[in-house]
Amino acid sequence: MTETLSPTLPPAVEHKVETVLRIACAESLTLATAESCTGGLFASVLTDVDGRAHAFERGFVTYTDQAKAQVLGVPATLLESQGAVSAPVARAMAEGAVRASEADIALSVTGFAGRGAPDDEAGLVFLAVARRDGPVTVTEHHFGDVGRGAVRIACLDAGLDMLLATLGHGDDRPPD
Numbered sequence: 092m093t094e095t096l097s098p099t100l101p102p103a104v105e106h107k108v109e110t111v112l113r114i115a116c117a118e119s120l121t122l123a124t125a126e127s128c129t130g131g132l133f134a135s136v137l138t139d140v141d142g143r144a145h146a147f148e149r150g151f152v153t154y155t156d157q158a159k160a161q162v163l164g165v166p167a168t169l170l171e172s173q174g175a176v177s178a179p180v181a182r183a184m185a186e187g188a189v190r191a192s193e194a195d196i197a198l199s200v201t202g203f204a205g206r207g208a209p210d211d212e213a214g215l216v217f218l219a220v221a222r223r224d225g226p227v228t229v230t231e232h233h234f235g236d237v238g239r240g241a242v243r244i245a246c247l248d249a250g251l252d253m254l255l256a257t258l259g260h261g262d263d264r265p266p267d
Contacts, residue, residue, distance in 0.1 A: 093139040100136070104244065107251035108136045112143035114258045115196075121148040122254070123194035125163055125184040127175065128204040128216060129243050130154065133250060148194040153184070159201075163187030176202050178217050178229045185221035196257055197221050198250050202232075205239040214242050220253045228253060 093105055100108075115122055124133040134150030151162050156175050159165040165183040173179045184199035202216030214234035221227040230253060234245045 115146035125188035125199035181217035181219040185219035
C-alpha cells in the first residue's frame with residue numbers, strides 16, 4: 092500500500108503500483124521516470140511503498156523544452172519540429188532517462204494535463220517505456236478535458252499498465 096497517496100489513489104491504481112514494484116524487486120530491476128505533465132507523480136508513487144522503493148533508481152521532472160533537452164538529451168530540433176507533446180518526444184525522453192541513469196527500465200510522460208494554448212488538446216498524453224538494450228513502446232492517449240488531477244491519475248493508470256507489460260506481467264489485473 093502506498094503510504095502518502097493511498098487516500099487519493101483509486102484502489103486499482105494502487106494495486107498496479109504495488110505489483111510493478113513487487114515484480115521489479117523480485118527480478119532485481121530498477122526503474123526511472125522522465126515526467127512532464129505529471130510533475131513527479133510517478134516518482135512519488137514509486138517511492139511510496141514501504142519495503143519496495145529500492146526498485147526506483149531516479150526521476151527527472153522536465154517540464155520545459157529546455158529541461159527536456161538539457162537533462163534528457165532530447166534534440167532541440169525534435170522539440171521544434173514535433174512539439175513537446177508528441178510520440179517522438181516521449182520516446183526520446185524515455186531513451187534519455189535510460190541513458191542518464193542506471194535504471195533498467197524508464198517510463199516517460201508528456202502531455203497536456205489541462206488546457207494549454209487554444210490549439211492544444213486537453214488530455215492528450217504520450218507515454219513511452221524504454222528498456223536498456225531493448226525495445227521502446229510508445230502510446231497515445233486522449234483522456235479529454237477532465238481536469239489536471241483526473242488526467243494525471245489516468246496517466247498513472249496507463250503508465251503502470253505499460254510497465255507491467257514491459258515486465259512481462261501485462262495480464263496482472265487488480266482484484267474487483
